[in-house]
Amino acid sequence: MRKVRVATTSLAGCFGCHMSFLDMDERLVGLLEHIEFSRSPINDIKHCEPCDIGLVEGALCNADNVHVLREFRQNCKILIAVGACAINGGVPAMRNHFTLEECLNEAFLDEIGVDNPHIPNDVEIPLLLSKVHPLHEVVHVDYYLPGCPPPADAFVKIITDLLEGKEPSLPREILHYD
Amino acid sequence: MNSVQGAAPTSDLTSASYHDDHLLHRLYALQQQFQHIPASSIGALAAELCLPLAQVEAVIDFYSFFHRTARGRVDLLFSNCTSCGDLSLMHDLCQRLGVVPEQTRADGAVSIGEASCIGMCDQGPALLANGRTLTQLTPLRLEQIAERIEASTPIEQWPAEWFHVHDNVRKNGLLLGTTFSTGSALVAALEKGAQTMLDEIIASGLRGRGGAGFSTGMKWKFCREATGDAHYVVCNADEGEPGTFKDRILLSSHAHAVFEGMTLCGYVIGAKKGYMYLRGEYRYMLPELLAVLERRRKLKLLGTAILGQSDFDFEIEIIVGAGAYICGEESALIESMEQKGGVPRVRPPFPVTQGFLAQPTVVNNVETLAAAAHIAVHGGGWFNAHGSDKSDGSKILSVSGDCTTPGVYEYPFGTSIQRILDDCGAEHVQAIQVGGPSGTLIAPAEFERKLAFEDLATGGSFMIYGAQRDLLHVIQNFAHFFAHESCGFCTPCRVGTTLLKNGVDKIATGHGTQYDVDELRRMAALVKRRSHCGLGQTAPNPILDLLQRFPQAFEDRLVHSDFEPHFDLDKSLQEARRLTHRDDAEAHL
Amino acid sequence: MSKTIKIDGVDVPFEDGQTIMDAALAADIYIPHLCHKPGLSPHGSCKLCTVDVDGRAVSSCTMPASEGQQIANNTPALKEVRKTIIQMLFIEGNHLCPSCEKTGDCTLQALAYHHDMLDGHFPQFYPRRNVDASHPTLIIDRDRCILCELCVRASREVDGKNVFAIAGRGIKRQLIVNSPSGKLADSDIETEDLASHICPVGAILIKDHGYEVPIGRRTFDLHSIAETDLEQVILKKTVHHDA
Numbered sequence A: 001m002r003k004v005r006v007a008t009t010s011l012a013g014c015f016g017c018h019m020s021f022l023d024m025d026e027r028l029v030g031l032l033e034h035i036e037f038s039r040s041p042i043n044d045i046k047h048c049e050p051c052d053i054g055l056v057e058g059a060l061c062n063a064d065n066v067h068v069l070r071e072f073r074q075n076c077k078i079l080i081a082v083g084a085c086a087i088n089g090g091v092p093a094m095r096n097h098f099t100l101e102e103c104l105n106e107a108f109l110d111e112i113g114v115d116n117p118h119i120p121n122d123v124e125i126p127l128l129l130s131k132v133h134p135l136h137e138v139v140h141v142d143y144y145l146p147g148c149p150p151p152a153d154a155f156v157k158i159i160t161d162l163l164e165g166k167e168p169s170l171p172r173e174i175l176h177y178d
Numbered sequence B: 001m002n003s004v005q006g007a008a009p010t011s012d013l014t015s016a017s018y019h020d021d022h023l024l025h026r027l028y029a030l031q032q033q034f035q036h037i038p039a040s041s042i043g044a045l046a047a048e049l050c051l052p053l054a055q056v057e058a059v060i061d062f063y064s065f066f067h068r069t070a071r072g073r074v075d076l077l078f079s080n081c082t083s084c085g086d087l088s089l090m091h092d093l094c095q096r097l098g099v100v101p102e103q104t105r106a107d108g109a110v111s112i113g114e115a116s117c118i119g120m121c122d123q124g125p126a127l128l129a130n131g132r133t134l135t136q137l138t139p140l141r142l143e144q145i146a147e148r149i150e151a152s153t154p155i156e157q158w159p160a161e162w163f164h165v166h167d168n169v170r171k172n173g174l175l176l177g178t179t180f181s182t183g184s185a186l187v188a189a190l191e192k193g194a195q196t197m198l199d200e201i202i203a204s205g206l207r208g209r210g211g212a213g214f215s216t217g218m219k220w221k222f223c224r225e226a227t228g229d230a231h232y233v234v235c236n237a238d239e240g241e242p243g244t245f246k247d248r249i250l251l252s253s254h255a256h257a258v259f260e261g262m263t264l265c266g267y268v269i270g271a272k273k274g275y276m277y278l279r280g281e282y283r284y285m286l287p288e289l290l291a292v293l294e295r296r297r298k299l300k301l302l303g304t305a306i307l308g309q310s311d312f313d314f315e316i317e318i319i320v321g322a323g324a325y326i327c328g329e330e331s332a333l334i335e336s337m338e339q340k341g342g343v344p345r346v347r348p349p350f351p352v353t354q355g356f357l358a359q360p361t362v363v364n365n366v367e368t369l370a371a372a373a374h375i376a377v378h379g380g381g382w383f384n385a386h387g388s389d390k391s392d393g394s395k396i397l398s399v400s401g402d403c404t405t406p407g408v409y410e411y412p413f414g415t416s417i418q419r420i421l422d423d424c425g426a427e428h429v430q431a432i433q434v435g436g437p438s439g440t441l442i443a444p445a446e447f448e449r450k451l452a453f454e455d456l457a458t459g460g461s462f463m464i465y466g467a468q469r470d471l472l473h474v475i476q477n478f479a480h481f482f483a484h485e486s487c488g489f490c491t492p493c494r495v496g497t498t499l500l501k502n503g504v505d506k507i508a509t510g511h512g513t514q515y516d517v518d519e520l521r522r523m524a525a526l527v528k529r530r531s532h533c534g535l536g537q538t539a540p541n542p543i544l545d546l547l548q549r550f551p552q553a554f555e556d557r558l559v560h561s562d563f564e565p566h567f568d569l570d571k572s573l574q575e576a577r578r579l580t581h582r583d584d585a586e587a588h589l
Numbered sequence C: 001m002s003k004t005i006k007i008d009g010v011d012v013p014f015e016d017g018q019t020i021m022d023a024a025l026a027a028d029i030y031i032p033h034l035c036h037k038p039g040l041s042p043h044g045s046c047k048l049c050t051v052d053v054d055g056r057a058v059s060s061c062t063m064p065a066s067e068g069q070q071i072a073n074n075t076p077a078l079k080e081v082r083k084t085i086i087q088m089l090f091i092e093g094n095h096l097c098p099s100c101e102k103t104g105d106c107t108l109q110a111l112a113y114h115h116d117m118l119d120g121h122f123p124q125f126y127p128r129r130n131v132d133a134s135h136p137t138l139i140i141d142r143d144r145c146i147l148c149e150l151c152v153r154a155s156r157e158v159d160g161k162n163v164f165a166i167a168g169r170g171i172k173r174q175l176i177v178n179s180p181s182g183k184l185a186d187s188d189i190e191t192e193d194l195a196s197h198i199c200p201v202g203a204i205l206i207k208d209h210g211y212e213v214p215i216g217r218r219t220f221d222l223h224s225i226a227e228t229d230l231e232q233v234i235l236k237k238t239v240h241h242d243a
């Protein structure tokens, strides 16, 4: 039987969700009987191939995040928003309190100890969106896995349910936003 | 007395019927004098009026006509109503004067912004200049205005005829066509006695003209029977529903009938005090209204011992609002009278048992009270000889929009919509908004429907949209209106009207999909059903009506994809492009 | 015989003067609520307690109970409506639970769990609102204020003060402090006041008591707001319907 192909990525996130994913520990070994990874920080594949499941951690804070998210949406049959940042902006969205100009000035011009103060403008650097946004404001999202991060058990449950062709659900005790 | 500290300025209008110790009036005077409410004046004002500081702060932020930072010495507010507004004129003038909308020009001479419908729909486009009404605007007039602003000519010295407001009565009916002899209703009341007069009003079948259509006689009866330290009569002259201006004509040309209706109500329910709550947009009528009250006092039709009857005392005071549609809702209106923001109360209790100052209060529309005065003179039979089955008498309509003769028309209830269209010279009509944005949007197939509580009810607004109008744009205007006017008390309306506005905007600007339409429909249903008061309960009507009757108006704009982002991605990079001076391909989305 | 109303088919007794909410609470029937607290005057603003009485939507915390009312409360449709209202409260403010000291003890969050809320559903408003950290023992973070006015009422009705008010109109409504500077430090609030403790969300917090109970061990980590929840939460979103 063909293995179910899974891609994962972290946009504006802290990789905490990925760490939690790896917290599946030895259960991951069992899962690998049934799944294989496409693009993921775990294997360093750079682009998302056509996949069954895409797990996206992190919010959208720059143009590159948007490109990656779109690539995932185009290639993944099922797209899952993982964690608080992907779902409502989370900690990265705390910068929405300030204008982008205030943020960049603080980081690159006004901060004490900055030498050669200038706002980086190399074309290699993705431009920042004026505000940080959750995923569902830009693409359709199929499932949501709340938590900061969602516990390893939540990853096990959602993937196993999907593998078994069930509508994924979580035991209520592990539905948390924190 | 120019110092900001210390007592706030009072106005020169103080009369027996306009009191300077009302918070709204004091804030108005401050706004006039300083173009804003200086922070340093708030403490003294609160102390003087014995109000908590936070209450004064809350009121300043609630009403559209009070500002925290200075507006221009000339502050122009263009109506943004689909009938009396023309924002292209506003943008032209902004350009001409170098003004950004809602921002005061650096020299402090001028600011330009928007106001919700200012009730001049029969003679638009219109604006308020420092609160004074200018109608029938033309590019030429705006040019003249611009010249005077640049020459620092004070508004008081602008030609008086610019400020003239016409009545435009096009068709007289039962009320407008019957001469009202001042004092006649009170003479009749004294002859018959309060109980008989009440029975007469009940028998007439008069129902409220403000929109809800509750039996006026029964309202008076409940209030009369309610116990309290005092009873009050309130005339609702807030007339905020876009497209409505018929109360304006009653106030400008039939004020005696209106005040007499109030006094009559006072007599029937045992009230010694009445209030007229006049919308801020109609402040230009205040001097004349106060003069009418003064005449009535001289005629012994107001004050103590009315018509020599030792136990018949009644006074009328006018309270002027400050730009808030919600204050037309009767319990919000009462809150506003009590020097608070206009937040609708929990009901029950209803105003008839616990209204102004928690005392039994009748709140009636201007037209209702004028009708009651006529009924007192001519009898209930005279009144209910006209009208339809369940709707007695006549209705005064404010007809505006795409027709040759906009203005005021009075019809017996039961008149067909087509008849009205024929009378006002409306051809190639695409749709009519009957009853204003909170009412019903009807299509040509329904033009044989009747004006009546049991069919098409209206508080008076009748806005006609010709074939060339973009109905989605009209509905977008209404969605903005409701989001702007929601008081914000309850979650469904506070958040929901903004979501509806954003949803309509998304579709109207060509970024909506079928999903967005479905979302809009669901949110509309929730806001309509779960909101606290009439504003939220009717705010989704235009959207739902358009979806039902003109689905094409939405479909024509849809993008045929599964999903479109909820914000403009490329625009979201604009600020970063500016800060990095980049404009390469990667700098766009 | 006492008078009764029927909530989801169950007879519930009531006395004159009681609201539907009063009667339900007395009978241990859970109607979700957020702006209501027994002992303070009913407010009727959050609309989470919305129920259908003989087919009409009413707020149970303000609607007087009256003989024979047929009330729908715990129905799938109402659950969807309430979840939507909760989502509206989330997206109009800035509710970033992972960085909020109230997490786990927050009524809004607990209600969201109870209603199987997975996301805010609507585009975030991300308003910019002010923090007031002027007071030595209290902090106001307006990002999380849901305008329930519990603090306003607690201060006026129980503390005998008038520390808080809500200012402004529509989506711009916000909590203000009744003091000359508008700052909490200038008001007469005290830590012991009910108003200091009543906030159902993390908008008014007591300083220096952060994270005394670790995340995961807090009130709603251990208990559901209504102990009637189903065990599993479906991870696919449902959409509300309210016709």
Ligand SMILES: Cc1cc2nc3c(=O)[nH]c(=O)nc-3n(C[C@H](O)[C@H](O)[C@H](O)COP(=O)(O)O)c2cc1C
Residues within 6 Å of the ligand: B207, B208, B209, B210, B211, B212, B213, B214, B216, B236, B237, B238, B239, B240, B241, B325, B326, B327, B328, B329, B330, B331, B363, B364, B365, B366, B368, B369, B533, B534, B535
């Ligand atoms: C949002 C809203 C705005 C209203 N505006 C007005 C108004 O401007 N004038 C008016 O007479 N009634 C208005 N009403 C209706 C009043 O609440 C009230 O029903 C009416 O004043 C009663 O008078 P009536 O019985 O004579 O119609 C409004 C209601 C709502 C919900």
Ligand code: SF4
Residues within 6 Å of the ligand: B326, B343, B344, B485, B486, B487, B488, B489, B490, B491, B493, B494, B531, B532, B533, B534, B535, B536, B537
């Ligand atoms: S429905 Fe709108 S206007 Fe009415 S109380 Fe609620 S928020 Fe205020």
Ligand code: SF4
Residues within 6 Å of the ligand: C094, C095, C096, C097, C098, C100, C101, C102, C103, C104, C106, C107, C108, C109, C144, C201, C202, C203
């Ligand atoms: S107040 Fe409640 S819902 Fe809001 S961020 Fe804090 S814990 Fe989350």
Ligand code: SF4
Residues within 6 Å of the ligand: C144, C145, C146, C147, C148, C149, C150, C151, C152, C175, C198, C199, C200, C201, C203, C204
């Ligand atoms: S601060 Fe808390 S208690 Fe006060 S209104 Fe806001 S959410 Fe309610």
Ligand code: FES
Residues within 6 Å of the ligand: C032, C033, C034, C035, C036, C043, C044, C045, C046, C047, C048, C049, C050, C059, C060, C061, C062
């Ligand atoms: S609990 Fe009833 S409206 Fe908030």
